[in-house]
Amino acid sequence: EVQLVESGGGLVQPGRSLRLSCTASGFTFVNYAMSWHRQAPGKGLEWVGFIRSEAYGETTEYAASVKGRFTISRDDSKAIAYLQMNSLKTEDTAVYYCTRGGSHFTYWGQGTLVTVSS
Amino acid sequence: EIVLTQSPATLSLSPGERATLSCVASQSVSSSYVAWYQQKPGLAPRLLIFDASNRATGIPDRFSGSGSGTDFTLTISRLEPEDFAVYFCQYYGTSPLTFGGGTKVEIK
Numbered sequence: 069e070v071q072l073v074e075s076g077g078g079l080v081q082p083g084r085s086l087r088l089s090c091t092a093s094g095f096t097f098v099n100y101a102m103s104w105h106r107q108a109p110g111k112g113l114e115w116v117g118f119i120r121s122e123a124y125g126e127t128t129e130y131a132a133s134v135k136g137r138f139t140i141s142r143d144d145s146k147a148i149a150y151l152q153m154n155s156l157k158t159e160d161t162a163v164y165y166c167t168r169g170g171s172h173f174t175y176w177g178q179g180t181l182v183t184v185s186s
Numbered sequence: 187e188i189v190l191t192q193s194p195a196t197l198s199l200s201p202g203e204r205a206t207l208s209c210v211a212s213q214s215v216s217s218s219y220v221a222w223y224q225q226k227p228g229l230a231p232r233l234l235i236f237d238a239s240n241r242a243t244g245i246p247d248r249f250s251g252s253g254s255g256t257d258f259t260l261t262i263s264r265l266e267p268e269d270f271a272v273y274f275c276q277y278y279g280t281s282p283l284t285f286g287g288g289t290k291v292e293i294k
Contacts, residue, residue: 103283111225113231113274115283129281132187165230171278172221174242178232 071092072095072166077180080156088151090166090177097147098122101170104151106139106162107179114162116140118170119149128169134160156184188212188277190286198294205262207289209253209275211254217254218281225288226271234273265291 076088090102103118117130119140128140139152149166161184167173189212199205209220217238219237223231233242235251238258248263262269270293 112288113276113285115224115285116281131282171219171283172233172236172276173223173231174233176232179230 070168072168072175073173074164074166074177074180077164077182079183079185081186082156082158082184084156085152085154086156086182087161088164088166088180088182090149090151092149092168095168097142098144100168102140102142102149103162103167103170103173104149105165105167105173106160108159108162111162116151116159116164120170153182156182158184160184168173187282187286188215188280190275190277190284192273192275192286192289194289195287196290196292198292199265200294201265203265205260205265205291206274207260207262207275207291209260209286211256211258211259211277214255215277216279217258219277220251220253220258221276221278222249222251222260223274223276224269224271225274231274235270247287262291 071093073091080086101120104116119128137155141150163179165179166177168175191210194209220238222235225231239251250261252259272288272290274288276282
């Protein structure tokens with residue numbers, strides 16, 4: 069059974085950093101791209117970015133709203149994808165989801181809430 | 187960037203009725219790269235349709251997707267009580283991937 073579990077969310081002050089983790093199981097992690105999305109309270113979904121698999125050079129793509137501040141990485145030996153978030157803004161407050169793949173998304177984690185507030 | 191506009195924002199219907207949800211892209215896109223999701227409060231989205239018209243595994247056949255070019259539609263042939271939720275379309279042909287703003291299907 070495919071499982072994705074996000075962790076690392078919490079309350080953080082504007083301008084600070086936070087790293088989210090997505091721990092995967094039930095599939096061969098090294099073979100898949102991994103994506104991150106977010107959903108602000110009461111709002112719609114926003115794609116954050118993805119990291120391709122090792123076979124595609126582990127290259128990354130990002131939404132314009134986070135480019136230069138957020139970095140996605142992966143540790144294939146641990147089956148974990150990371151979202152490093154720097155220079156956080158109040159508008160980054162959202163539930164953050166990880167998903168398997170880089171196109172349409174069958175498998176989602178349960179999400180982790182990030183609240184950026186002073 | 188492909189902008190997806192969903193309408194209506196809210197659809198008020200009764201169980202057993204037909205629901206027709208619209209997703210319009212800002213420019214013509216390949217229908218191979220449009221998906222639809224259902225989301226219920228407090229839960230992650232659930233993939234319903236991919237490649238515009240293919241049902242995901244385990245999705246009932248009352249859900250169907252269609253469309254091409256700029257206009258895409260999700261149809262729920264007969265609403266069941268569990269279908270009242272928010273629905274999002276998504277384009278994944280190029281980066282950035284984008285989602286529509288959502289349509290809430292509520293009980294009338």
